[in-house]
Amino acid sequence: MISWRSTWSIYTRELMRFLRTAFQSVLAPVLTTSLYFIVFGAAIGGRMPDLGGVDYGAFIIPGLLMLTLLGETTSNSSFGIYMPRFTGTIYELLSAPVGVAETLLGFVGAAMTKSLLLATIILVTARLFVDYSIVHPVLAVLYIMLVASAFSLFGFILGIWADNFEKLGIIPMLFLTPLTFLGGTFYSIDMLPKPWDTIALANPIVYLVSGLRWTFYGSSDVDIAVSFAITLGFLAFCVAVIAYIFRTGWRLRA
Template sequence: MNIYGIMAIYKFEMARTFRTLMQSIASPVLSTSLYFIVFGTAIGSRMGEIDGVSYAAFIIPGLVMLSLLSESISNASFGIFFPKFSGTIYEVLSAPVSPFEIVAGYVGAAATKSVMLGLLILLTAKLFVDYTIVHPFWMLAFLVMTAVTFSLFGFIIGIWADDFQKLQVIPLMVITPLTFLGGAFYSINMLPEPWQTISLFNPVVYLVSGFRWAFYGVADVNVVLSLGMTTLFMVTCLVIISWIFRTGYRIRS
């Protein structure tokens, strides 16, 4: 394995993040803080508990997931799209690095940024809401797995997109609505049928539910199922990326 090749790509992508701290870190943290102020403090103080958890604390996992999914996709998709757009992707492809090492560099950097952002949001939440984490190991495990999985998904979007507009289509038109409808601000058990059953076809439900279980020990769906669905999506993304490099889809043409 070419560790130097992976680290070269990884360091380049991380350096780009630190050059744009306001856009990469400060902006998502600020926007999430506004959610805590509006939904947590203003509205949450007038609502009761959900599954024994105050509403302000209940929405924390959902808000972290909302930022984590969008930022993971955005970081990874732009990271691989820009070399395609500028033509420098051919330098990467001709370098002595394998497809696995290319993916490890780009996805590793995108996932690292997203995990850093998720932890910063959790620290920021402490300023507004008092919360505890019942299963800290599983909280971190779900955080890392989700960041890696959606960074892989973002990598696929970056390969698929042929202009800057397409980079935003799936995150804005698909992922964000699915996150809002995936139990980020409520428990799907509060929904009447058939909407409760329909919600189970939303993959984000399993991510939010598993992450919330790590915080408070309560979940809308079984945590093993949440873990399985996350793993399944990750494997699916890896299979698609393997096919992309094997066929050269939108890379060599």
């Protein structure tokens, strides 16, 4: 049976850590997003045609939101589990009467809360630069929470795998961010010439950006069912990996 008190303790601890680094966790993404809107939305967007009937400045909002969410969720989650390993306080968690379910619910719940907060701030910031509307607001919230859950678990795995600070930043900086930029953040896959439009579909981030864009405007490069299926599949894969890690103690008890 799940101990909700243990889950709440882990959840509040992660949120407090997020609030202690509010300048880096909140202000930095907002400033970065504002710069993107100034450069791409205002300077370039005025010369770009509408994409699928959507103004270019509004078109890039889901992509910028996904760009920030993936980076911040993965980094926060990986750092949150890496530091207890680095300082040795992870043994307090391992020796406590806390199961895998409580640990995951606490970490993932905090990640979803932080992601929704960031998404809200970014959307409010975007309103200062461009007018937009969300066709499916409930689905947008659910999809953001789903993506946040998946990449929170992915960051959890990354934080356990990394044995130094350099490895902690390799995946987000060298793989996740470039894939997001190439995943249709600032353009539609349909704009690419052949065979690059087909090759782009090998990038998994394309499906995440397209899924969120569909919840905003009702249209996307990829079918929404495929986007949801890939996101759920990645979430299930991460859950299986973490269950294996806790069962075997890989890199946790070393």
